[in-house]
Amino acid sequence: GESVGLHLPTLSVQEGDNSIINCAYSNSASDYFIWYKQESGKGPQFIIDIRSNMDKRQGQRVTVLLNKTVKHLSLQIAATQPGDSAVYFCAEKSPLGTGFQKLVFGTGTRLLVSP
Amino acid sequence: DGGITQSPKYLFRKEGQNVTLSCEQNLNHDAMYWYRQDPGQGLRLIYYSQIVNDFQKGDIAEGYSVSREKKESFPLTVTSAQKNPTAFYLCASSYGRGSGEQFFGPGTRLTVL
Numbered sequence: 365g366e367s368v369g370l371h372l373p374t375l376s377v378q379e380g381d382n383s384i385i386n387c388a389y390s391n392s393a394s395d396y397f398i399w400y401k402q403e404s405g406k407g408p409q410f411i412i413d414i415r416s417n418m419d420k421r422q423g424q425r426v427t428v429l430l431n432k433t434v435k436h437l438s439l440q441i442a443a444t445q446p447g448d449s450a451v452y453f454c455a456e457k458s459p460l461g462t463g464f465q466k467l468v469f470g471t472g473t474r475l476l477v478s479p
Numbered sequence: 480d481g482g483i484t485q486s487p488k489y490l491f492r493k494e495g496q497n498v499t500l501s502c503e504q505n506l507n508h509d510a511m512y513w514y515r516q517d518p519g520q521g522l523r524l525i526y527y528s529q530i531v532n533d534f535q536k537g538d539i540a541e542g543y544s545v546s547r548e549k550k551e552s553f554p555l556t557v558t559s560a561q562k563n564p565t566a567f568y569l570c571a572s573s574y575g576r577g578s579g580e581q582f583f584g585p586g587t588r589l590t591v592l
Contacts, residue, residue: 373519398580407483407569407583408522453521464510464529466537467581469521 376476383441385473387454392435396457398467399428399439403450411439411452441475449477482506483584485570490589492557492564500555500587502570508582509575511553515539516567516586525568528553557589565591 377383389397395416400408414421414428414437421428427440437454451474455467483504492498504511510529514522524537528547542561547553553572557564567588571581 396579400583405586405588407485407571407586410580410582413580460527460535464527464535466512466524466527467522469523471519471521 373471374474374476376478377444379444379446379477379479381444383439383444383448383475383477385439385441385452385454385475387437387439387470389435389437389454389456391456391458391468392432394456394458397428397430397437398455398457399426399437400453400455400469401448401450402453402472408453444475444477446477446479449475451475483570483572483582485568485584485587487587488585490587492589492591494591495559497556497558498589500557500568500570500589502553502555502584503551504553504570504572504582504584505551506572506582507550508572509550510573511547512571512573512581513537513543513545513553513555514569514571516569522569525555564589 398413399411401411402408412423412426412428414430425442429438451472453469453472455469457465458468486501512527513525516522523539525543526545528534531550534545534547544556567586569586570584573581
């Protein structure tokens, strides 16, 4: 079956540290993954995505790593700032059988950044 | 500015009442979606629409209804048949056939009194 799960529900770091948020997925046929950031009471915001033909993709202060062998995805945030405090979701693209695709979301990891 | 708007931000409903949540986008996206989010949980798909006048049930469609009469608009009605409607509701849109990134609105928090 399809599922996207996270190893840790809460991650607490100090300002300036690097943060790593992990995600496991079960569908080996998944070919597209997204990381979203959600602040309290707001809608999710796109952070970075990666396709299955890549192992790594970098953005501004963020890096996503994809290990297809063990079906694992991680989001690395460099020099974490208090403004990074939020819930982070990974999502994988899943076919709906109508030629359409949906995103399957994990339960999220809360990142708490202390000054 | 392009984006997705949802209204109202907060909504209170008495048991047994239907209520409609608004979602509008000016991104010229073909696809639109409704998700439900419960505290400490991820997003679950309620309904989605690929094009105007077409929509399909998602994973948790029971007790909900939608319409897609215009490309820009995808309202969600929470009916009295929905047993546990208190939740945070998120609307999203994307290009094409669901490929790539979905853009989310700010959400509507529905509370049943």
